[in-house]
Amino acid sequence: MVTAKPGWIGGLAEWTEGDTAYLSVAFTWKLNDAYQRAVYYRALGYKVRAGGPGIFTRKHFLADVAEIGGDVPDAVSRHNPAATIASRGCPVGCWFCIVPKMEGKEFTLLPEFPVRPILCDNNLSGLPADYQNFIIERYLGEGVPLLDANSGFEPRTFDEDCFVRWSRINKGPWRFAYDDHHERCYVERVMRMLRDVSPRRKRVYVLIGNEPVAACMERIKEVIAWGGEPHVQPYMKLNALERTPFPRFDWNKQLLRDVARWANSPQIWRKTSFDRYRRSVKTAERYDEQQGLFL
Known part of the structure; x- marks a missing residue:
């Protein structure tokens, strides 16, 4: 499991719970990085969920590699x-x-x-x-x-x-x-x-x-x-x-x-x-x- 680090991490948070990997994207310019991380987690056998402000205006960007949206409580702490x-x-x-x-x-x-x-x-x-x-x-x-x-x-x-x-x-x-x-x-x-x-x-x-x-x-x-x-x-x-x-x-x-x-x-x-x-x-x-x- 990826653990949180002190301070702001720069716009792309990632963590795993059970068989699911989560990506929280704060900025749209982090979407390319998020896509690569989604591919990585899928290769490891995880299901991938992605959300955050960076996803909102480009909902289809990660649609082929992740489930988009849904509510993840307290994602900001990641x-x-x-x-x-x-x-x-x-x-x-x-x-x-x-x-x-x-x-x-x-x-x-x-x-x-x-x-x-x-x-x-x-x-x-x-x-x-x-x-x-x-x-x-x-x-x-x-x-x-x-x-x-x-x-x-x-x-x-x-x-x-x-x-x-x-x-x-x-x-x-x-x-x-x-x-x-x-x-x-x-x-x-x-x-x-x-x-x-x-x-x-x-x-x-x-x-x-x-x-x-x-x-x-x-x-x-x-x-x-x-x-x-x-x-x-x-x-x-x-x-x-x-x-x-x-x-x-x-x-x-x-x-x-x-x-x-x-x-x-x-x-x-x-x-x-x-x-x-x-x-x-x-x-x-x-x-x-x-x-x-x-x-």
Whole structure:
């Protein structure tokens, strides 16, 4: 049996139970690897089941070598044994996000969730207040620190009550998304609420490539001006078989990569503006296994 390793494993989890091998695919660009692993397990005599977000947009990719879909409880722990999920779904319905397509636009609550330090719910602040309190009481009751609310909070629904509520247990960064210019007033409001929080604990996911270059760069600069740290994510197609950004508007692939590397390293953007950034200067790249991106 393949056992879980500490930390995120990079997007493809595999394990065996009895005569069945399981493949959980987080990213579509892991499908080729998943296919080879399915072939391997079948050669050993296992039945193979495959699922996960990476399968959803290309359900037929592994259909000839694996049974597709079905529910496997707590599969997220196979990607990281410290991770858990207390709810699924998200009512926001962002066009570039797989969650509403895969899990629905209504929340499914999972009150029996195992309490672990990394909470991967899609939209914590959008959950009913009583269920937010239920999650928090579970953490307090079991004495488990919340080290990372991984997918974060929704700026439109994050208010003072939500901030106070989650401050009781959140020991990690406050994560939000700033996906387009329509969210400006909401993100600015949240950053004002967090004004006394350390910049390193104000991590804002900034999607780039979904708007023209000038608009995306403005959002990155605003996050910095408001006292936060940007975590830039170049736009990618939901069914991409290669881990490469997809350029739209006046973007190109290299520019998307360059902006991400500049913005995702405080050691770079604190020292130089993007127009003075040179990719030829060697920097220590870090691979973010949660997002599947080089930072």
